[in-house]
Amino acid sequence: MAGQAVELTDANFKTETAQGVVLVDFWAEWCPPCRMVTPIVEELAADYAGKAKVAKLDTDANRKTSADFGITAIPTIVIFKDGEVAKRFTGVTSKADLRKALDEALA
Numbered sequence: 001m002a003g004q005a006v007e008l009t010d011a012n013f014k015t016e017t018a019q020g021v022v023l024v025d026f027w028a029e030w031c032p033p034c035r036m037v038t039p040i041v042e043e044l045a046a047d048y049a050g051k052a053k054v055a056k057l058d059t060d061a062n063r064k065t066s067a068d069f070g071i072t073a074i075p076t077i078v079i080f081k082d083g084e085v086a087k088r089f090t091g092v093t094s095k096a097d098l099r100k101a102l103d104e105a106l107a
Contacts, residue, residue, distance in 0.1 A: 005045045006055040010064045013057065017080045021052040021105045023098065026069070026076040028060045033092050034075045040095045041077075044102070052102055081105045 008016055008024060017024065025041045027034035045054035059066040059074055069078065069085075079087040079101050087101040 005041055006053060008055045008057040008062070008065070010062045013062070013065045014083070016053065016055060018083045020082065021086075021102065022080045023048075023052060023054045023102060024078050024080065025054075025056045026059050026066060026071045026074055026078065027056055028058060028074055030060075031074050036092050037075045037077070040093075040098065043095065044098060047099075048102060051106060079105050 005025070006016060016022065023041070023044060025034075025037060027037070041054060041056065048054060057065060059071055069076075073090050075090075075092065077089045077093055077098065078085055079098075086105045089097065089101070
């Protein structure tokens, strides 16, 4: 699935974020700002294919992981590096800001 966002769940979250740089979009279907961020996340998935993983986690369907990371507002985007939180954004975030954070994590 090169160039596409990976769907995360409570079951696969730890495995999928354990290694490398992973951008995770915490979102929900009913959330209009989340829908505004979706095209940006999809563009980043294509732009960073082979360099960083881009993933989405539906907060309604995966409440345990959302609670574990204290997700109280969506969209929240978290960038992980080798399983650790490197950067966190809450609310609609620009592609430029997300690109900068990904580049820093990859450096």
